[in-house]
Amino acid sequence: MEEQEPSYTPASFEKRVAAWVGIVYMLMLTAVVTYTLATARSLPGTAPLLLVPLGVGVPFIVVHRQRQGTAPGGLVGTILICLVCLVAVVLGLWLGVPALIANVTTPL
Numbered sequence: 001m002e003e004q005e006p007s008y009t010p011a012s013f014e015k016r017v018a019a020w021v022g023i024v025y026m027l028m029l030t031a032v033v034t035y036t037l038a039t040a041r042s043l044p045g046t047a048p049l050l051l052v053p054l055g056v057g058v059p060f061i062v063v064h065r066q067r068q069g070t071a072p073g074g075l076v077g078t079i080l081i082c083l084v085c086l087v088a089v090v091l092g093l094w095l096g097v098p099a100l101i102a103n104v105t106t107p108l
Contacts, residue, residue: 032046
């Protein structure tokens with residue numbers, strides 16, 4: 001009698017991208033909590049940096065869906081979503097990085 005092994009179904013592309021975005025968020029939050037505990041100071045003004053992981057991850061999903069032909073809004077929707085994500089990344093970095101540098105380089 002031959003035993004069948006349970007079939008393995010890998011996670012979808014969207015789930016893998018979401019997992020990587022979640023890992024980046026956890027690394028960011030771990031760094032913030034560690035800095036706060038080590039220095040007893042918070043990092044005001046750095047919240048826009050939280051836009052960056054999502055702004056990088058979403059275009060991967062949208063382009064993947066566009067290549068499969070299942071993108072919401074078709075090619076125009078894909079381009080608009082990618083442009084919004086690009087603006088979010090640029091805005092997040094533009095507002096968040098100077099605040100992060102100012103907070104980290106300020107003497108205790």
